[in-house]
Amino acid sequence: MIKLTGIEKRYGRKSILNGITFEADKGQITCLIGINGAGKTTILQSIMGLTPYQKGEITIDGEKLSPEVMEKVTYIPDAMTLLPKMRIKDAFQFMSDFYQNWNDERAKEILKFFKLKEEERISQLSKGNTAKVNLLMGLAMDADYILMDEPFSGIDIFSREQIADVFSSHLVEDRGVIITTHEISDIEHLIDKAVLLADGVVRKEFMTEQVREEEAKSVIDVMREVYQG
Amino acid sequence: MKLFGKLVNFEFMRFLPIYITLLVIVFLIEAASVIFYAFMVKSEITESIVKHGLSKEQFLQDNGYASMINILSSFIFSLPVVIAAVTIFIYILFIWYRDWLGKNTFIYRLLMLPVKRIQLFFSKGAVILMLVFGLVAFQVAILPVMQVILKLIIPVDYRLDLTTQGMVRSLYYLRFLLPENFIDFIINYGFGIAFVIVLFTMILIERSYRFRGVFIAAFYGIGALILVFSPYILQIIMKDYFFDNEVLWMQFAIAIVLSIISIFLSNHLLNRKIRV
Numbered sequence: 444m445i446k447l448t449g450i451e452k453r454y455g456r457k458s459i460l461n462g463i464t465f466e467a468d469k470g471q472i473t474c475l476i477g478i479n480g481a482g483k484t485t486i487l488q489s490i491m492g493l494t495p496y497q498k499g500e501i502t503i504d505g506e507k508l509s510p511e512v513m514e515k516v517t518y519i520p521d522a523m524t525l526l527p528k529m530r531i532k533d534a535f536q537f538m539s540d541f542y543q544n545w546n547d548e549r550a551k552e553i554l555k556f557f558k559l560k561e562e563e564r565i566s567q568l569s570k571g572n573t574a575k576v577n578l579l580m581g582l583a584m585d586a587d588y589i590l591m592d593e594p595f596s597g598i599d600i601f602s603r604e605q606i607a608d609v610f611s612s613h614l615v616e617d618r619g620v621i622i623t624t625h626e627i628s629d630i631e632h633l634i635d636k637a638v639l640l641a642d643g644v645v646r647k648e649f650m651t652e653q654v655r656e657e658e659a660k661s662v663i664d665v666m667r668e669v670y671q672g
Numbered sequence: 673m674k675l676f677g678k679l680v681n682f683e684f685m686r687f688l689p690i691y692i693t694l695l696v697i698v699f700l701i702e703a704a705s706v707i708f709y710a711f712m713v714k715s716e717i718t719e720s721i722v723k724h725g726l727s728k729e730q731f732l733q734d735n736g737y738a739s740m741i742n743i744l745s746s747f748i749f750s751l752p753v754v755i756a757a758v759t760i761f762i763y764i765l766f767i768w769y770r771d772w773l774g775k776n777t778f779i780y781r782l783l784m785l786p787v788k789r790i791q792l793f794f795s796k797g798a799v800i801l802m803l804v805f806g807l808v809a810f811q812v813a814i815l816p817v818m819q820v821i822l823k824l825i826i827p828v829d830y831r832l833d834l835t836t837q838g839m840v841r842s843l844y845y846l847r848f849l850l851p852e853n854f855i856d857f858i859i860n861y862g863f864g865i866a867f868v869i870v871l872f873t874m875i876l877i878e879r880s881y882r883f884r885g886v887f888i889a890a891f892y893g894i895g896a897l898i899l900v901f902s903p904y905i906l907q908i909i910m911k912d913y914f915f916d917n918e919v920l921w922m923q924f925a926i927a928i929v930l931s932i933i934s935i936f937l938s939n940h941l942l943n944r945k946i947r948v
Contacts (some may be wrong), residue, residue, distance in 0.1 A: 492783070493784070495880075510787060513784070518780075522780075523776040525778070526686075526778055541675060541785050543786070
């Protein structure tokens with residue numbers, strides 16, 4: 444389980460996170476929802492140790508963050524993080540050189556699934572394919588948890604559908620997924636838990652199935668209640 | 673350790689195309705300056721002996737022997753090495769900033785690698801050291817080649833050949849980079865390494881605190897510089913109380929302490945303060 448307790452983060456005098464507390468379990472898809480600037484990306488970056496936070500604690504399976512613990516987590520940012528001149532196969536080599544939990548077989552399976560070619564250069568990928576390669580790099584690792592930052596941002600409908608298909612496939616099965624998005628419609632039916640954020644605080648946290656069954660509401664209905672009063 | 677080796681290799685390979693280009697430039701400009709010098713001397717010989725009927729002895733008395741020593745002290749021969757050294761210096765800054773400011777934010781990938789983040793610091797430092805050693809080794813290796821070029825153009829009677837060691841001694845910056853005794857070698861490279869470590873730390877301060885970090889880094893750099901030169905200040909205050917050697921050793925000790933502090937500070941920044 445990834446557990447955040449009272450995370451506070453400021454940039455200068457501006458407060459970004461004001462005591463964020465939530466948990467994301469293995470085997471579940473947890474969705475961080477909020478408008479731009481709500482602190483979604485900062486939360487993921489804090490978990491990965493990519494941005495410092497001033498207060499609070501983050502644990503993964505009860506352990507504090509360390510290089511060993513971080514091997515349990517893979518982060519898929521919303522921007523390409525591989526060198527432009529790399530070919531996809533170079534990126535595979537880079538990952539297999541450094542990560543013990545890199546699964547080359549799975550990488551090739553996802554490559555095929557997304558209809559990408561190993562010879563393609565990162566710099567020549569379209570926006571949709573860039574998002575797919577990003578996703579591939581994260582999913583091909585045998586990590587217990589996957590953090591995805593806005594995987595649907597700015598890409599065409601067909602790529603979105605392909606990426607959404609990943610969530611219902613064996614590629615994320617049994618893994619804990621934390622996904623951020625402000626475009627919930629693509630994955631609403633797939634998420635297990637929703638964490639609604641606004642102004643750096645958790646406004647509401649709920650299990651989607653429970654809300655659907657007990658209150659007959661969709662995630663979007665709950666969002667309307669929370670954000671529009 | 674294995675991953676550290678891979679990191680060093682990866683960082684080195686990223687600079688390799690530029691580095692090879694630099695080495696080729698060094699070779700071509702140095703060879704061109706040798707060829708230019710050799711043909712100039714050859715035409716002087718031809719003119720003096722054939723046109724003016726001077727004897728060999730008279731010519732040598734007036735002009736001296738043609739030798740690598742005359743080329744090694746010329747500006748044009750040193751220029752490509754200065755260019756290479758400046759490029760490597762710029763690369764000390766670029767080696768960090770390109771990971772943040774490049775087309776794709778590669779720093780995400782580097783910081784997420786399953787290695788202690790200080791290893792990124794050491795791997796980049798090791799690459800800088802390798803580039804410097806490589807440049808020095810290349811320069812030493814091509815000196816005999818330059819002499820062969822001279823030999824091919826100037827007849828042996830008009831030429832004074834140098835040993836490779838003699839050429840190394842005649843080239844100012846190689847005297848500094850390849851000193852005769854081991855202690856000087858340690859001191860020269862010790863200061864160089866300390867400089868790179870402090871500069872890396874300044875970059876990490878800036879990357880951690882951004883705008884505010886520019887001032888903190890500048891303060892840190894100036895502070896380090898004052899500390900390293902403080903034995904000189906002490907020497908002035910104490911009216912030459914210390915031997916020059918003692919001042920140098922004090923500076924060296926301060927540089928080591930500063931390096932250790934900078935490494936600890938960089939480790940802290942990389943683990944707790946750095947931002948993508």
